[in-house]
Amino acid sequence: DTAVSQTPKYLVTQMGNDKSIKCEQNLGHDTMYWYKQDSKKFLKIMFSYNNKELIINETVPNRFSPKSPDKAHLNLHINSLELGDSAVYFCASSQNPSGSSGNTIYFGEGSWLTVV
């Protein structure tokens, strides 16, 4: 059983399109995240939700909109895709916020987005 699963794993799309990446965790965690890994492997947090409420929203264009229908799901919707959006997007979860007692963050396998 995959603890944090995200789909699709690979996505190639044209500039200007709108796309979504879905994420589900079966760990019973309260906190979910989206991280972006750029071409230089640098990882940066985009969003964090705790019990379906937005906790962190880093400097991310408002073309990116997370949606959490329940605490087991955190989907990422991207409007008007640009070339610079090409990256690997990781969904993740933890029992509570990671900064609370150092809870481990569990990552999904990643979604490789290529905008052409």
Next chain:
Amino acid sequence: AQSVTQLDSQVPVFEEAPVELRCNYSSSVSVYLFWYVQYPNQGLQLLLKYLSGSTLVKGINGFEAEFNKSQTSFHLRKPSVHISDTAEYFCAVTNNNAGNMLTFGGGTRLMVKP
């Protein structure tokens, strides 16, 4: 504010040799420290973490790391590497004031050669 610096972007090493991947952090408060491994085309997997207590932390796959508060370091070591250890390794830091923020270093690519 907190930050992490991984001093080496690439570390080539021969199989069965020892290796150390360096990590230094910056934080004004007590920290929690993590090492994650990313195999090619895969997600991140936790190797080990330091929360408190003993400064020597043992993880999976024979890795260990030592927390050194005076040097603000958390270097990762393995006494004898295998080809299968070839991967990207990330050091990360958080603290009780950081909420959900886990800050990653830039990663170190470990390349094990036969």
